[in-house]
Amino acid sequence: MEQKLVVSESYEKNEDRYERGNHYVGVSIWHFEWCPKYRFKMFRKEEYRNLAEGCIRYAATRHKIKIKEIKVMPEHLHLVAHLPGDMSPSEALHKLKGVSARKFFEKHPKARLRYPKGHLWSRGKFYASLGFIQVEVAEEYVRNQEMHHALKDAVQGKLNL
Numbered sequence: 001m002e003q004k005l006v007v008s009e010s011y012e013k014n015e016d017r018y019e020r021g022n023h024y025v026g027v028s029i030w031h032f033e034w035c036p037k038y039r040f041k042m043f044r045k046e047e048y049r050n051l052a053e054g055c056i057r058y059a060a061t062r063h064k065i066k067i068k069e070i071k072v073m074p075e076h077l078h079l080v081a082h083l084p085g086d087m088s089p090s091e092a093l094h095k096l097k098g099v100s101a102r103k104f105f106e107k108h109p110k111a112r113l114r115y116p117k118g119h120l121w122s123r124g125k126f127y128a129s130l131g132f133i134q135v136e137v138a139e140e141y142v143r144n145q146e147m148h149h150a151l152k153d154a155v156q157g158k159l160n161l
Helices: 009-013 046-062 089-107 109-113 132-143 145-160
Strands: 029-034 066-072 077-082 126-130
Touching (some): 029 132, 046 066, 046 077, 066 132, 089 109, 089 126, 132 145
């Protein structure tokens, strides 16, 4: 009788959700956030938000990054993604930002008037790793960005009075 090796309780509960490669078993789930250069409210119009989202999804597909949730706000965006096991979060951000900026300028050439050097995204970035327990919380946070920022703006408005 063959005895099964128990790696961890987390592995047992989520065995079917782990990615497997030749030399690894694991999962790489990340919450990313970044802004347009100079934090311009570049995506106020829905058509630009949709274009930015489409460009990011294109970049993700091209590099085998699976987007779980994305929300483009006027001056920043949030993204929850599964990365391939051999890709670092820094490398993923580099690819997402680079390819999406190039594609965005290709589809919306007038944006070059605001960004003549072709740098759509700022150099800054935020990323945090997520486990299976935190994924649902992060996805909900990303989904409800409008409500989150409306509350934040309301609180700041009261403080400024």
